[in-house]
Amino acid sequence: MLQFDKKSALVQLGHFLHQFGATTPTKNPAVLHNELFFDRMIGQIESAQHYNGWFTPEQMRYALQSWAQALTENNLTTWLQPYDFSTTQPKTVGLVLAGNIPLVGFHDVLSVLVSGHKALVKTSSNDQIMVPFLVDYLIACEPRIADYITFTEGKLEGFEAVIATGSNNTARYFEYYFKDKPSIIRKNRNSVAVLDGTETKEDLMQLGEDIFRYFGLGCRNVSKLFVPEGYSFDPFFAAMYTYKDCIQYDKYANNYDYNKAVFLMSLFSILDNGFLTLKEDSGYASPISSIFYEYYSDLSVVQERLEREKDQLQCIVSKGIVTDSIPFGKTQRPELWDYADHVDTLAFLQTI
Structure with a gap:
């Protein structure tokens, strides 16, 4: 199959997904195969929460719109330009997908497809509906x-290479089980924000997007703050109030109640606004509904630590005060070339 055939199908998928970004989907008669897929997609969005309580319609729409914005002609050209798959001898690549947030494994599926290899996909039990549905749409566009x-x-x-994503515990199993195959094995990662106290309310509201999108379940969600000594959290909490409705979701509320109780019973000192707790902690992996924070006196020491521990980090967020950081509000809108764990998937697929 020629490369442009696949790219054309992906562009058509982007057009299809653009219809579902708003609360009320808007049907575009120019989109291919709407007669087969439009109403079914509405049903998929509405039923997703029945399969996974975290996958609310709002979160599903956000994920679909993010992919719609990614799958453009220009983005696909930019993504694929550095690679040459014209002589690829197709191999079967096993994919073990994560399912912590909607469509988190779809990038691996697309990477295998555009590389000319064949994907053998094991979806997560937490996200086993939408990925096959989108693949069905691609097949309708390019059989x-x-x-x-x-x-x-x-x-x-029957696979010849593998890309597997899981926790640190499952990664050890993957490393043993797939030791004789070319592989990418992904582990737990977290994202952090570095503040200096000069952030505007708009900056902090955008940081709230990085914290609360997908209820904080993704590796790209900010789970830890570095703040200067003497930092006042009042502006931070004022900005976070925008996201107060998250407590209306039972699964989030249950986690908030449980984790707050654990902190209090352990006699930890916490800050609390009724839907989010802050706990001073040197770790990165805070529980759902909680953010860890750590004070610093020297920004260069924070920079050195982040570089030293980069294998534990997915994203660093700041207003440009830290090297290789991204702007507030951008963590859950990665580009096609923003690879999980900073491992270039297409470069790997080019070499197997």
Whole structure:
């Protein structure tokens, strides 16, 4: 299959997904195969929360709109330009997908498809509906894609390389089980924000997006703050009030109540605004509904630490005061070339 055939199908998928960003979907008669997929997509969005209580319609729409914005002709050209897959001899690549946030594993699926290899996909039990649905749409646009992707519910077998995502514990299993195959094994990562106290309310509201999007379940969600000594959290909490409605979701509220109780019973000192707790802690992985924070007196020491511990980090957020940081509000809108764990998936696929 020629590369442009796949790219064209992905662009068409982007057009299709653009219809579902708003609370009320807007049907575009120019979009291919709407007669087959538009109403079904509405049903998928509405039913997603029944399969996974974290996948609310709002979060699903956000994920779909993010992919719509990513799958443009220009973005796909920029993404694929550094690679040459014209001589690829197709191999079967096993994919073990994560499911902590909607469509988190879809990038791996697309990477295998555009590389010319074949994907053998094991979806997460937490996100097993939408990825196959979007692949069905791609196949409707370009039927030959059907020869390049297979979904399986059982044990992965017959693959020649693997990309697997899981926790630090499951990663040890993956490393042993897949030790004889070329592989990318992803582990737990977290994201941090570095503040200096000069952030505007708008900056902090955008930081709230990095914290609360997908209820904080993603590795790109900010789970830790570095703040200067003497920092006042009053402006931070004032900005976070924008996201107060998260406590209306039972699963989030249950986590908030539980984690707050654990902190208090352990006699930890916390800051609390009724839907988010802040705990001073040197770690990165805060529980749902809580953010860790740590004071600093020298920004260069923070920079050195982040560089030293970069294998634990996915994103660093700041207003430009830290090297290689990204702006507030951007963590959950990665570009196609923003690779998980900073491992270039297409470069890996080019070498197997």
